[in-house]
Amino acid sequence: MLSLQDVSVTFNEGTSLEKRALSHVSVDVNDGDFITILGSNGAGKSTFFNVIAGKLPVSDGKIILGGKDITHEKEHVRARNIGRLFQDPSMGTASRLSVEENLALAYSRSNRGLFSMAVNKNERAFFAEKLKTLNMGLEDRMKTPIGLLSGGQRQAVALMMAVLNPPEVLLLDEHTAALDPNSAKKILEITNELIREEHITALMITHNMKDALENGNRLLVFHDGQIRKDFHSEEKAKLKPADLLAYYEV
Numbered sequence: 678m679l680s681l682q683d684v685s686v687t688f689n690e691g692t693s694l695e696k697r698a699l700s701h702v703s704v705d706v707n708d709g710d711f712i713t714i715l716g717s718n719g720a721g722k723s724t725f726f727n728v729i730a731g732k733l734p735v736s737d738g739k740i741i742l743g744g745k746d747i748t749h750e751k752e753h754v755r756a757r758n759i760g761r762l763f764q765d766p767s768m769g770t771a772s773r774l775s776v777e778e779n780l781a782l783a784y785s786r787s788n789r790g791l792f793s794m795a796v797n798k799n800e801r802a803f804f805a806e807k808l809k810t811l812n813m814g815l816e817d818r819m820k821t822p823i824g825l826l827s828g829g830q831r832q833a834v835a836l837m838m839a840v841l842n843p844p845e846v847l848l849l850d851e852h853t854a855a856l857d858p859n860s861a862k863k864i865l866e867i868t869n870e871l872i873r874e875e876h877i878t879a880l881m882i883t884h885n886m887k888d889a890l891e892n893g894n895r896l897l898v899f900h901d902g903q904i905r906k907d908f909h910s911e912e913k914a915k916l917k918p919a920d921l922l923a924y925y926e927v
């Protein structure tokens with residue numbers, strides 16, 4: 678359903694600073710895949726997400742989502758079908774707005790393509806119901822400015838915002854890396870539950886090999902702007918961290 682066909686990205690083309698961040702990347706992401714992504718610094722992982730989300734243009738190649746060529750579609754248009762979470766939970770949320778206003782913004786944007794932080798009674802009940810499923814007591818803190826929540830609580834709300842209207846594809850860009858171990862574990866559990874319940878296709882960049890091995894049905898290893906290895910279910914299930922190290926080497 679999401680397909681990248683021979684995608685390349687070159688920064689500063691034709692100058693002494695020229696850098697090919699992605700080189701002829703082709704991959705078919707199937708509906709319902711949960712793909713974890715590993716790779717050393719500078720391997721091209723974020724660039725891969727940036728071209729899928731439309732934050733960066735491709736230099737070459739095509740991106741197809743649900744049979745439609747979205748290669749030249751603008752980022753805000755793609756955002757209706759492609760959700761994204763970042764390492765820093767503040768990236769996807771507005772600090773001064775309350776939890777419910779943030780949820781209302783996300784809900785209205787994905788529903789109508791318009792921003793509105795007004796919250797009606799039905800929406801408030803709907804958001805409270807959703808927050809309850811997180812088991813973090815956030816349904817009692819809906820009027821709290823989101824900037825006052827802990828990183829883990831905030832990332833949980835950001836995750837909920839991303840899936841209120843389930844996107845076709847969810848991009849998780851090291852979304853647990855800035856959290857303490859317990860919060861990171863909790864957010865990963867919630868991530869798995871939401872992905873399963875809402876049948877979301879997801880891709881998750883991580884530097885944590887254990888997380889990459891223990892989550893998802895498929896694992897991509899990036900190296901030097903290319904997908905060096907694509908491990909599918911059974912092969913992935915048998916992998917050990919030591920097996921992966923070889924793919925980080927040149």
Ligand SMILES: Nc1ncnc2c1ncn2[C@@H]1O[C@H](COP(=O)(O)OP(=O)(O)OP(=O)(O)O)[C@@H](O)[C@H]1O
Binds near residue numbers: 717719721723724899
């Ligand atoms: N805007 C830019 N201008 C020039 N070079 C860039 C730009 N963005 C990324 N690069 C370069 O492209 C390469 C790939 O970067 P990218 O951020 O995709 O790697 P990454 O795998 O996400 O790394 P990390 O794990 O450190 O986040 C790197 O060499 C990086 O320096």
